[in-house]
Amino acid sequence: MYVAVKGGERAIDAAHAWLAEERRGDPAIPELTVAQIREQMALAVNRVMAEGSLYDPDLAALAIKQARGDLIEAVFLIRAYRTTLPRFGTSRPVDTAAMAVDRRVSATFKDLPGGQVLGPTFDYTHRLLDFALAAEGEAPPAPQAPARDEPVPHVTGLLDRDGLIEGQPADDTPAPDLTRQPLELPASRALRLQALARADEGFTLSLAYSTQRGYGRTHAFVGELRIGRVAVQVDLPELGFAVEIGEVELTECDTVNQFKGSRTEPPQFTRGYGLVMGQSERKAISMSLVDRALRWQELGEDFTGAPAQDEEFVLSHCDNIQSTGFLEHIKLPHYVDFQAELELVRRMRREAMQMQEAAE
């Protein structure tokens, strides 16, 4: 016998209690601390900061802990927290040319001012499981070298001196804020970059990869990839000058892309740009490829129908919090709609069968 479903409230409470227990896992195993996650799961923390659009490694680590390691859920926790924070102002544009680089590689020049700095990269590790880590052995200290104090100018700046790459005129237009204004299309490049900076890493990666395989090919070289810390400066009207309020770690990628030139312009390289909070090379490179693909109109290229060229498609679907919310909502009750469909299908089947019988 059917009893009207009561007790949703009790079920929710019980589900939350069970979830908390599952999150903790076996209580005989020591609990992870937020500091351990921040220090030892740094790339996960970086991803959560980047896609959560909030630079706070401690909160990102807490979110990862609370989300049981589900990074999209952790991004969601950060986003929901971020949205409640007051806005005090806007920083000055960070100067990535003055970045204290931990890593800086160029794929276009063998050597260049500032040098190639490999930094802490997986690139040339052999992907062999390190069973010493399972035994919790301490890594030996890395060799030290004095910090280089020579400037590290952007590769694109060096190309620009000879006019070999499109210019990038300074633009003082205040940056739009995707989280404070509804997205309207067509979007400016600044707005597109803002959306891509917080876009899902997997989605951005796949789109970028699709351009490499010919769906909106842009012939990209990594002109430069740099990771390091930059100072954040804020103008304080009371003081009349800018004050440094802290440092953030960023990953920046400049791609140098082929361009045939046009009737009015001599051949010149073009740019794709990626900038991501924290250390996230895959995301920064992907972003710069997608940025370049989206610029087809401005550069007078053909729209080939490739997904990565389609601004509306990319911007409407790149946010994983929106995507996962709408995707997962179909598990919520829909029995009213389904009932309406049931009635319709039953009626149409009845009519179709009557017509069949009449025909026979």
Next chain:
Amino acid sequence: MTDQAYNFAYLDEQTKRMIRRALLKALAIPGYQVPFASREMPMPYGWGTGGVQVTAACLTPDDRLKVIDQGADDTTNAVSIRRFFQRTAGVATTERTTDATVIQTRHRIPEQPLAEGQILVYQVPIPEPLRFLEPRETETRKMHELEEYGLMHVKLYEDIARHGEIATAYAYPVRVEGRYVMDPSPIPKFDNPKLAGNPAIQLFGAGREARIYALPPYSDVVSLDFEDHPFTASKADHACDLCGSGSSYLDEVITDDRGTRMFVCSDTDFCAARQAQGHCGRLSPQGDAP
């Protein structure tokens, strides 16, 4: 509890002002989708973030809130949203349609006719009625601007040609005040007639899509149809097995693995009130079915 850290009804006052401006614009242009700076809420997109933001912008401390999902007050998401506002706004809540000043709903309009002064807030997944005919927002906005609704009529006509009737059972498109074609949210088309001439204010919030639209009281709302294929509101051809109502929208419940079904009101408040008044259905415990 740390809820004091949040403003009344969670959203800060600036955000509420922004939403109220959008609501006023929406009421001034019935059926027009107003873009608004939708916030990231502490529940997922798809769970009613648009409705929650609209409700938060409407609530005052004196309001009495009712939340339903699929017509029922006790579905888990209705429970969760009601709790959210109990926690962040401390407003009184009710399950009685007549007692509520604000009703947030997903997929239904209550059976009990609404009155002047009540606000009905709909949760909307896809606000664009033309979306599945044309996926691009840039295109559909142009189509609304130009009142270019031919595509929609062609779709409805093709339904008739293929199935003998318009094969849309929920989210059935309507035309508002002879101007905008509007998606009424995924309510069953049974509920469509209640959209028209309703004394209550009807507000629609789509969080992920960042759109708000509205029907002021007593709006002219017409379900799209053809003269020779007029719109009909349909429901399961049964009476409620618990309260005997022959006019309410019904949920079908499978009661065993041999195909036995029962039908009960989807509007739990309506059904409970009728049972309290002594109405009985086929399966009422008293057993004196008609």
